[in-house]
Amino acid sequence: MIEPSLALYGETFEKVEQHLEELLAATGVRYCLLVDRKGFVLSHKEALWAPRPPALDSVATLVAGNAAATGALANMLGESTFSEQIHQGEKGVLYVESVGDSALLTLIFDSSVPLGRVKVYAKKTITAITGLLKTLQDVPAVSFDQSFSVSASALLDDLLG
Amino acid sequence: MSTINFAAREINCKIVYYGPGMSGKTTNLKHVFTKVPTHLRGEMISLATEDERTLFFDFLPLDLGSVQGFKTRFHLYTVPGQVFYNASRKLILRGVDGIVFVADSAPNRLRANAESMRNLRENLLEHGLDIKTIPMILQINKRDLEGALPVEMIRAVIDPKGELLITEASAHEGRGVFETLKAVSKMVLERLSQPT
Numbered sequence: 001m002i003e004p005s006l007a008l009y010g011e012t013f014e015k016v017e018q019h020l021e022e023l024l025a026a027t028g029v030r031y032c033l034l035v036d037r038k039g040f041v042l043s044h045k046e047a048l049w050a051p052r053p054p055a056l057d058s059v060a061t062l063v064a065g066n067a068a069a070t071g072a073l074a075n076m077l078g079e080s081t082f083s084e085q086i087h088q089g090e091k092g093v094l095y096v097e098s099v100g101d102s103a104l105l106t107l108i109f110d111s112s113v114p115l116g117r118v119k120v121y122a123k124k125t126i127t128a129i130t131g132l133l134k135t136l137q138d139v140p141a142v143s144f145d146q147s148f149s150v151s152a153s154a155l156l157d158d159l160l161g
Numbered sequence: 162m163s164t165i166n167f168a169a170r171e172i173n174c175k176i177v178y179y180g181p182g183m184s185g186k187t188t189n190l191k192h193v194f195t196k197v198p199t200h201l202r203g204e205m206i207s208l209a210t211e212d213e214r215t216l217f218f219d220f221l222p223l224d225l226g227s228v229q230g231f232k233t234r235f236h237l238y239t240v241p242g243q244v245f246y247n248a249s250r251k252l253i254l255r256g257v258d259g260i261v262f263v264a265d266s267a268p269n270r271l272r273a274n275a276e277s278m279r280n281l282r283e284n285l286l287e288h289g290l291d292i293k294t295i296p297m298i299l300q301i302n303k304r305d306l307e308g309a310l311p312v313e314m315i316r317a318v319i320d321p322k323g324e325l326l327i328t329e330a331s332a333h334e335g336r337g338v339f340e341t342l343k344a345v346s347k348m349v350l351e352r353l354s355q356p357t
Contacts, residue, residue, distance in 0.1 A: 013169070038256030039236065040164045040173040057203045057222040061236065065208075065217060068252040144229070144354045152228045152350040159201065159225060160339040160346075 012132050013043065019132075020045040023125045027118045029109035030092075034129065036103050039064035053108075063096055063106050086115070097122055100130045163258050163353060165231075172233045174349050175256050176342075179281050180263035181273035182214070182242030185302040188332040189263065190221050190237055193342060196335065197223060215241040218253050225346075235346060242277065251284045259296040259349040261341055263332075264319055266301055266309035275318040296348035299325040300341045302332050 020032045020043060030050040034043045039061040046053055053059075066085065074082045087094040088111070095107040095118060105126055107118060164173040178186040187207065194205045201224045208217035218238050225233040240250040262281065264274045282292050299320055301312050312329060319325075326344060330337025 013166075036164055036256075038164060038173075038175055040166075042164075042166060043169070055203050055222075057234075057236070058206055058220070061206065061220050061222075064255075065252065068255060069217070069249070072248060072252060146354050148229055149347070149351045149354040152225065152233060153347055155226045155228060155233070156343050156346050156350075159197070159223075160343040 012136060015132055016043050016129055017045065019125050019128050023121055026121045027107070027109070028113050029107045029118060031108040033060065033106040034099065034103055035060040035063055035106055037064055037067070037101075042103065059106070063104060067096060067098070067104055095119075095122065097126060099126050100133055102133060103129070105129070163349070164256075170231050172228070172231045172353070173236065174234070174258045174346075175236045175238065176259045176261065176345055176349065177253055177257045178237070178239040178261045178263055179250075179277065180242060181265055181270060181277040182244070184242060184263045184265040184270070184274075185330075185332040186239040186242065186263045187213075187215055187219050189261070189300075189330075189338050189341070190219050190239055192332060192335045192338045193223070193237065194221055196339070201226075214243060215239055216246070217241065217249050233350075237342075244276075247280065247284070250280070251287065254284055254288060257295065259345045261298050261300055261345050262319070262325075263300045263302050264315055266303040266306050266315065268308055268310055271310060271315065271318055274315060278319045293324070296345060296352060297325055298341055298345045298348070299327045300330050300337065301327060302330045302337075304329045304336075305331040305334065
């Protein structure tokens with residue numbers, strides 16, 4: 001395992017979801033994602049008024065790839081990290097900020113939403129989520145029994161012939 | 162290990178296609194993309210140069226379906242094969258759960274195969290990973306090529322101890338592509354069932 005894997009569940013997951021919900025309401029962003037460094041979506045929330053989001057798998061992968069590349073650049077330039085990325089377009093903004101070593105908070109919003117407000121609330125959310133994720137560090141690794149791989153193999157046969 | 166999200170009941174596995182430039186990594190993914198039903202896969206993303214060389218990575222998400230109540234998903238990636246893109250290759254290996262090493266059967270690519278395998282070993286080591294601990298398949302591609310080298314000759318330079326499972330393929334015809342993906346996927350999923 002190169003990057004830490006996250007297993008969000010139960011109360012922690014619900015609390016993370018609640019923080020994302022509050023962030024959404026306080027800032028007026030369209031979509032709010034917590035993505036792990038491997039590029040998988042851990043949790044996401046979207047505003048009720050927002051149109052259907054783009055493929056979240058793809059967004060998460062590109063955000064994580066971008067963060068990894070930016071991190072490598074930071075190291076080459078003698079920085080430990082560039083924790084924040086902002087991409088501003090004509091109509092919208094993509095804002096990504098590190099949540100500790102294991103995750104990335106990704107916000108997508110209209111240009112009319114004040115960036116300063118988003119940053120202030122995002123930092124509060126990140127502090128809260130970082131604390132929650134720390135509580136997961138001591139959770140023992142999980143494993144599945146043999147029947148899991150048997151069931152999975154059957155599905156693989158169906159999918160790939 | 163794979164990312165397991167209990168609350169959303171998801172298991173996510175990352176499989177990386179590695180190998181020398183032009184060995185057929187992207188072709189493998191393109192074949193999967195065209196043959197898997199649309200409701201079981203997402204869009205394929207290719208970050209490539211104008212001449213279709215992979216610049217950063219190709220990406221294809223695949224849904225296996227629900228296993229014991231867990232939605233199981235594979236993310237397939239390719240790395241750029243060209244020697245000078247090593248910084249990008251290293252990044253793609255982050256969090257890898259399984260590897261398909263795509264070797265080229267052309268006689269003039271034997272050395273490139275060996276160098277790419279050495280590069281893979283070095284890049285994994287930089288992340289503190291031993292290549293022997295990761296589920297990996299050796300796909301010998303371009304078997305339809307005129308003058309294709311014997312499989313054993315290619316294995317001798319890439320995997321001299323004969324430790325890897327081998328599949329033969331002609332990815333541009335689709336031959337061996339699914340067989341390879343299935344083999345590596347099974348290895349990754351079996352690992353989830355093994356006590357750590």
